[in-house]
Amino acid sequence: MNDWPHRFETELVRLGLQPERAHRLSVETAAQAGEHAADPDHFFGPAHLYARHLVAELRVSTFEEKRAEAGRVMLRLAGVTKRYRRRTVLAGVDLTVRGGEVAAIVGANGCGKSTLLRICAGLTAPTSGTVQRIRRVGFVPQDGGTAGWLTADEHFTLFGAAAGIAPRKARSTGAHLASLLAWRPTAAQPVQELSGGTRQKLNLVLGELHGPDLLLLDEPYQGFDQGSYLDFWRQVHVWRDAGRAVVVVTHLLHELQHVDHVLDLGGAA
Amino acid sequence: MTALVVAELSAREVGRRRVAILLVISLPLWFYLVRRDLTGQSTRMLMTGIAWAVSTLTLFVVNSARGVDPRLRISGASTAGIVGGRLIAMSGFGALLAGGYFALVAIDQDIDRAWAVALLMLITALIAVPFGSLVGALLPRELEGALALFSVCAVQMLADPAGTVAKFLPFWSGREIGTYAIDGAATDLLWRGLAHGVLVWTLCTGLTLAIFARRLRLERYPEPDPEPQGIH
Numbered sequence: 001m002n003d004w005p006h007r008f009e010t011e012l013v014r015l016g017l018q019p020e021r022a023h024r025l026s027v028e029t030a031a032q033a034g035e036h037a038a039d040p041d042h043f044f045g046p047a048h049l050y051a052r053h054l055v056a057e058l059r060v061s062t063f064e065e066k067r068a069e070a071g072r073v074m075l076r077l078a079g080v081t082k083r084y085r086r087r088t089v090l091a092g093v094d095l096t097v098r099g100g101e102v103a104a105i106v107g108a109n110g111c112g113k114s115t116l117l118r119i120c121a122g123l124t125a126p127t128s129g130t131v132q133r134i135r136r137v138g139f140v141p142q143d144g145g146t147a148g149w150l151t152a153d154e155h156f157t158l159f160g161a162a163a164g165i166a167p168r169k170a171r172s173t174g175a176h177l178a179s180l181l182a183w184r185p186t187a188a189q190p191v192q193e194l195s196g197g198t199r200q201k202l203n204l205v206l207g208e209l210h211g212p213d214l215l216l217l218d219e220p221y222q223g224f225d226q227g228s229y230l231d232f233w234r235q236v237h238v239w240r241d242a243g244r245a246v247v248v249v250t251h252l253l254h255e256l257q258h259v260d261h262v263l264d265l266g267g268a269a
Numbered sequence: 270m271t272a273l274v275v276a277e278l279s280a281r282e283v284g285r286r287r288v289a290i291l292l293v294i295s296l297p298l299w300f301y302l303v304r305r306d307l308t309g310q311s312t313r314m315l316m317t318g319i320a321w322a323v324s325t326l327t328l329f330v331v332n333s334a335r336g337v338d339p340r341l342r343i344s345g346a347s348t349a350g351i352v353g354g355r356l357i358a359m360s361g362f363g364a365l366l367a368g369g370y371f372a373l374v375a376i377d378q379d380i381d382r383a384w385a386v387a388l389l390m391l392i393t394a395l396i397a398v399p400f401g402s403l404v405g406a407l408l409p410r411e412l413e414g415a416l417a418l419f420s421v422c423a424v425q426m427l428a429d430p431a432g433t434v435a436k437f438l439p440f441w442s443g444r445e446i447g448t449y450a451i452d453g454a455a456t457d458l459l460w461r462g463l464a465h466g467v468l469v470w471t472l473c474t475g476l477t478l479a480i481f482a483r484r485l486r487l488e489r490y491p492e493p494d495p496e497p498q499g500i501h
Contacts, residue, residue, distance in 0.1 A: 072493070073493035074493065075493070076493050119488075121343055121487075122343070122487040122489070122490060123339050123487065123488075124488075125488050131488070131490045132492065132493040132494070133490040133493070134492055134493065135492065137343060138344075139340060139343045141336070145336045145337060145340050146336070147282055147333070147334065147336075147337050148333070149281075149282040149285045149286060150278060150281070150282055154278055154281065157274060158274060158278050158341070159341065159344050161270055161271045161274035161275070161346070162271055162341040162342075162344035162345050162346035162350075163345045164270075164345060167274070190285065206340065206344075209344070210344050210345065
C-alpha cells in the first residue's frame with residue numbers, strides 16, 4: 001500500500017502545521033493525484049520535499065497578505081551580558097525576533113557578535129540576563145563545522161541522523177536545499193576539496209536540513225561569489241517569507257535595508 | 270541510530286586518510302621487528318606499538334571532529350551517540366589491527382597460549398581507544414595530545430612491570446596477560462590483567478563521556494511566551 005499521504009501528513013506536522021490542517025491537505029493532495037490517476041510519489045515527488053514546498057508556498061501567500069502581522073516570538077534576549085573573567089564582552093543586550101523577521105547583528109571586530117550568536121544557539125551560557133528561544137534552531141558558524149574527509153552527501157546523512165531523519169530522506173533534502181543555492185553536490189568529492197564558498201553553502205544547508213524555525217547565521221557568505229551572495233540573500237528572504245526567523249551576523253552595512261531589526265554591538269569589547 | 274551512523278562515517282573518514290592509515294598500521298610492525306628474535310620482547314613491544322598507534326589515531330579522530338560535534342548536538346544528537354559512535358568505529362579498527370598482528374605473531378613465533386596472545390592484543394587495542402579519546406578530551410590540541418601519548422607509551426615500555434608506577438599505567442594489563450601468555454605464568458596474572466584492563470577501559474570511557482557531556486552541553490532556554498501566529 002502507498003503510504004505517501006501518511007508520510008506527507010507527518011512531514012507537514014513536523015514542519016509546524018496543525019494536525020487537522022495537515023490531514024486535510026494530505027487528503028486533498030492525494031485526491032488531486034487520484035483525479036489524474038497518478039501515484040502521488042510520481043505526481044508530486046518525494047513526500048517530504050513536496051511538504052516543504054507546500055508549507056513555504058502557504059506561508060508566503062499568507063505573509064504577503066498579512067505582512068504587517070508579525071509571527072510568534074522565536075527569540076527574545078533581555079539584558080544579556082557575557083563576561084570572560086574581568087573582560088565584559090556583551091553588556092545588557094536586548095533583542096526580540098519574531099517569525100517572518102530578519103535581524104542583523106553588526107559591530108566592529110571583536111565586539112562579541114559571534115559570542116552573542118553562540119549564546120542564542122545555546123553553545124555558550126550568558127553570564128546574566130534571560131534568553132527565551134524556540135526549540136528547533138539551526139546554527140551556521142563562520143567557518144569550520146564540517147568534516148574535511150566526508151562528502152556533502154555523507155554530511156547530509158550525518159546531520160540527518162542527528163535530527164532523526166532517515167539517511168535517504170536526509171540526502172534528498174540536502175540536495176534539494178543545495179539546489180536553492182545553485183549548487184549541485186558532487187558525489188565522492190570530500191569537503192576539503194570544495195572551494196571556500198561551496199563549503200559555506202554546505203554549512204548553510206546543514207544548518208537548515210532539519211527544518212529549524214530559527215536560523216542563526218554567522219557571516220555565512222564568506223567566500224561567496226557575487227551570484228552566490230545574491231542567492232544567499234534571496235534565500236534569507238524566502239526563509240523570512242516562509243515565517244521563519246533569521247538572525248544574521250554581518251558587517252556589510254548596505255544589506256541592512258533588507259532586514260527588520262539591526263542590533264549594533266558597537267566597538268570592540 | 271546516531272551512534273551507528275557516526276561510527277560508519279568515522280570509519281569512512283579514517284579509511285580515506287590512506288597515508289596516515291598506512292603509517293598507523295605499520296607502526297607496531299617496527300616495534301615488533303626490532304626484537305623479533307625474542308618472542309616475549311617482540312610481543313610486548315608489539316603490544317606497545319598497537320597501544321600507541323590506536324590511541325594516537327583515536328586522538329586525531331576525536332580532535333578533528335571538534336567543529337562538527339556542537340552542530341550535531343544542536344541538530345539533536347546526544348553526546349553519548351556522538352562520542353559512542355566514534356569509540357565504536359575506532360574499536361572496530363583496533364580489533365582489526367590486533368587481529369592482523371596476532372596472525373603475524375601466530376605464524377612467526379612459537380607460542381603455547383596463542384589465544385592469550387590474541388586476548389592481550391585485543392584488550393590493548395580496546396583500551397587504547399578510550400585512552401586516546403580521553404587524552405584528546407583533556408588536551409584538545411593535537412601536538413600536545415600526541416606528545417602526552419608518546420610520554421605514556423615510553424614510560425609504559427621502560428617501567429618495571431612489578432613496580433608501583435607500572436600499575437598506574439593504562440596498558441599494564443597487557444604486560445600481565447603477556448607474562449601469562451608467553452612465559453607460562455600462573456592464571457592469577459591473567460585475571461589480574463583482565464581486571465586492570467576492564468577498570469582502565471571503564472574509567473577512560475566514563476571520563477571521556479563526562480568531559481564531552483560538559484563540553485557539548487547546550488543551554489536549555491524556555492520557549493518564548495505563546496502568541497497568536499498568523500499562518501495556521
